[in-house]
Amino acid sequence: MDGLDGLANPFLDLPQGPNIMAMYIWIDGTGQGMRCKTRTLPNKKYTPDELPIWNFDGSSTGQADGDNSDVYLKPVAVFRDPFRRGDNILVLCETYSYEMVPNSTNKRAACVKNMERCADQHPWFGIEQEYTMFDYTGKHPYGWPKNGYPGPQGPYYCGAGSDKVKGRKIVEGHYRACLYAGVKIAGSNAEVMPSQWEYQVGPCEGISMGDHLWVSRWILCRLAEEFNVVISFDPKPIPGDWNGAGCHTNISTEAMRQDGGYDKIIEAIKLMEKKPLEHIMEYDPTGGDDNRRRLTGQHETASIDEFSYGVAHRGASIRIPRQVDNDKKGYFEDRRPSSNADPYSVTNRIVMTICLGE
Numbered sequence: 201m202d203g204l205d206g207l208a209n210p211f212l213d214l215p216q217g218p219n220i221m222a223m224y225i226w227i228d229g230t231g232q233g234m235r236c237k238t239r240t241l242p243n244k245k246y247t248p249d250e251l252p253i254w255n256f257d258g259s260s261t262g263q264a265d266g267d268n269s270d271v272y273l274k275p276v277a278v279f280r281d282p283f284r285r286g287d288n289i290l291v292l293c294e295t296y297s298y299e300m301v302p303n304s305t306n307k308r309a310a311c312v313k314n315m316e317r318c319a320d321q322h323p324w325f326g327i328e329q330e331y332t333m334f335d336y337t338g339k340h341p342y343g344w345p346k347n348g349y350p351g352p353q354g355p356y357y358c359g360a361g362s363d364k365v366k367g368r369k370i371v372e373g374h375y376r377a378c379l380y381a382g383v384k385i386a387g388s389n390a391e392v393m394p395s396q397w398e399y400q401v402g403p404c405e406g407i408s409m410g411d412h413l414w415v416s417r418w419i420l421c422r423l424a425e426e427f428n429v430v431i432s433f434d435p436k437p438i439p440g441d442w443n444g445a446g447c448h449t450n451i452s453t454e455a456m457r458q459d460g461g462y463d464k465i466i467e468a469i470k471l472m473e474k475k476p477l478e479h480i481m482e483y484d485p486t487g488g489d490d491n492r493r494r495l496t497g498q499h500e501t502a503s504i505d506e507f508s509y510g511v512a513h514r515g516a517s518i519r520i521p522r523q524v525d526n527d528k529k530g531y532f533e534d535r536r537p538s539s540n541a542d543p544y545s546v547t548n549r550i551v552m553t554i555c556l557g558e
Contacts, residue, residue, distance in 0.1 A: 212284070218243050221284055224254055224273050225418050226293045229262020229305050231485035232433065232540045234418045243287055251275040251291055263295060263303055271303060272296040277411040282377035283422065290381060292415055308410060311548035315406035318555035322454040324531070325409040325547055326386065326402030329416065330445035330539045332437045333367045333395045338430040341395045341438065342366055353443065356394045365390045370427055371397055374420050383416045384408075392443040392500070402450065410543040435484065435538035436493040444494035444501065445539035449546055452531035453555065461529035468554040469509050469518050469532060475553055476507045476517075482549040484538035491538045502535065 220243045225236045239254065258264025258271035273293040281288040295303035302309035315323070333342035343366025344350055359365050371388055378385035378399075388399040401413050417433070424431045436444040455464045472479060484490040488504065495504035502508050502517040509518035509532075511525045517536055524530035537546045552558040 216243075216286070216288075220286070221281070221288045222246075222251070222291050223281060223284075223289070224275070224291045224293050225415065226256075226273055226295055227305065227307075227414065227542070229258075231305060231307070231542055233261075234414070234421065235261055236418065236422075246278055246289065248275040248278055248291075251278070254293075258295075258303075263305055264297075268298065270298055272298070272300065276308065277408075277415070279381040279383065279415055282380040282419065285380075290415060290418070292411055307542050307544040307548070308407070311410060311544040312407045314548055314551050314556060318551050319406060321555050322405060323547075323551055323555060324403040324405050324452050324457075325543075325550075326400060326404070326450040326531075327409065327413050327537075327543060327546075328398055328400050328446070328448040328450070329413065330391055330396060330398045330447065331420065332393070332432045332434070332445060333370065333397070333424070334430040334432055334437075336428045336430065338432070342429055343395050350394045352441070353392050353394075356390060356396075357392045358389050364394075366395045367397065367427075367429065370420075370424055370429060371399075373426075374416075374423050375399065377419050377423055378416050381415065381419060383412050383419065385416060391445075393438065396437075396443065396445060403452075407544075409547050413543045433540040435490050435540060441499075443499045446494070446501075446535060447537040447539050447541045447543070447546070449534045449537050449543075449550070450531050451534060451550055451554070456531060457529060459529055462524070462527075465520065465524070465530070465532050469520075471553050471557075472518065472534070472550075473507050473509075479534075479536065479549055479553070480504060482541075482545040483536050484541050485545075490540060491536065494538060495536060500535075504536075 219240050221238050222241050223236050223238050228235050254273040255270045257269050259266040259269040263271050275291045276294050277292040279290040281290050294308050295306045335342050386400040391398050404412050421431050480488045492504050495501045497503040500514045508516040510516045511520045512522040519533040
């Protein structure tokens with residue numbers, strides 16, 4: 201606990217003078233965790249290219265050896281800071297070696313190159329981020345009975361009422377904080393398992409999908425600190441007859457969004473059908489091991505070992521929304537990415553398959 205017993209920090213209204221605080225954020229060596237630290241900068245509006253390159257101890261984040269530990273932080277996107285507010289900013293960064301080569305854990309560098317190669321196709325993405333709340337120990341689901349389990353799944357999805365949902369204050373705070381920051385959050389809802397939630401980000405074009413989703417995750421984890429709650433992106437946080445958590449990814453190109461685009465949707469799905477393993481390898485940070493716990497063919501998933509698609513079919517690998525089938529244009533949903541997937545890896549693999557033929 202922070203010793204304030206939930207009261208506001210009395211020092212945060214002190215003037216900052218001619219300076220702002222810039223929170224640099226990056227993805228660590230696990231490919232899942234996020235790290236951050238702050239520096240003081242003169243107060244002005246910054247683009248990523250105007251922000252200074254910084255560094256950190258990569259031996260403490262699984263990104264460098266101790267005898268050559270400095271890893272560079274290169275700013276790539278700027279957002280408003282919903283915690284410090286004012287002119288303070290959040291700075292999303294890529295990681296680079298001392299030779300200014302992308303760190304082996306930097307998945308964004310390869311993704312942005314491929315997004316530039318297919319920019320004329322205008323790939324749009326929308327990602328549905330599922331997550332689970334745990335108490336301060338990170339071991340007990342938030343709001344679950346201390347001894348035993350809540351009632352079976354059924355009444356919790358999109359529920360209302362204290363017997364149906366837990367943690368709505370965090371959800372509402374996260375939504376507002378994302379809007380303030382400039383993250384393209386599109387919606388939220390309670391999920392099938394109690395204490396599990398989902399929010400949607402997008403539509404975002406190209407590399408911005410990964411940027412916005414990573415910053416939304418950081419905001420969620422940082423906001424949950426205020427409630428002494430732990431956020432888990434584990435794809436199967438509770439074993440047994442409980443839904444897992446995914447990062448369903450909605451995809452379209454300009455050709456798919458135009459009249460007659462349905463044929464292009466089917467063409468793209470057929471291309472993905474030829475590369476099931478290549479996609480599964482990129483759809484969680486463990487090369488498929490995490491997803492194997494989730495993609496069992498049960499709990500609204502397809503088997504990890506099979507590829508399928510269908511209209512309005514939540515038990516398929518790929519779902520074509522009913523409205524898209526009616527309109528004969530639009531987008532499709534890849535339901536395989538896990539909740540802890542790196543969106544740079546996911547979107548990069550998708551455009552390699554359906555836009556670049558690789």
